[in-house]
Amino acid sequence: MRILLLALTLGLLGGCDREKLYGKSDYYDQHIPEIPVTMPANAPYISEQYRNDGSKQHLGIDIWAKLHTPVLAAAPGVVQASFYEPAYGNRIVLSHGIDDTGAERLTVYKHLKTRQVEPGTQVARGQQIGTMGATGALGMAVHLHFETLTKARIRGEEYSDPHLHWVQGVGRVTCFDPKQVYPTSEFRTTYPVKCR
DSSP, X not given: OHHHHHHHHHTOOTTOOXXXXXXXXXXOSOOSSOOOOBOOTTSOOEEEOOEEETTEEEOSEEEOOOTTOEEEOSSSEEEEEEEEETTTEEEEEEEEEEOTTSOEEEXXXXXXXXXXXXXXXXXXXXXXXEEOBOOSTTOOSSBEEEEEEXXXXXXXXXXXXXXXXXXXXXXXXXXXXXXXXXXXXXXXXXXXXXXX
């Protein structure tokens, strides 16, 4: 799998593009526990999964799509931060309120080409907040690095696998549908990249 990812990153496979990878999600490293992932056929490819097992950390998922593909708010909230920094490029952080333990629930969107919201802005689920890019030193290929976490005064930041939070259940990637009514009683997310 790493060879395929490297070849796609470098553009070595002329006939193989990101469009052909829609509906796919890969675990290319040993990852315990591995969450079975169900992808809609119209959802952009997940190239790298969450892992937080000692020396190997990747605290979000990487989603591949074309440059300028819309990046969407995964849940309703308020823009906590919108800025550029050298490692992860253009970043947006959304706050989704306080959970039942008193911790703030956040989603983070990194490597964006453009940021379309400013701090303090209220956003709706599915609202476009930016576009897919490859900004920052770690943004070597066009992708979105997407994180879910909680932040508490005593415990600090605690990251969780984004696959635990989809509206349709654990591991069931849920594309945003503007006609759908989504639950608001608990933190549940829809896919942060526009599905086709």
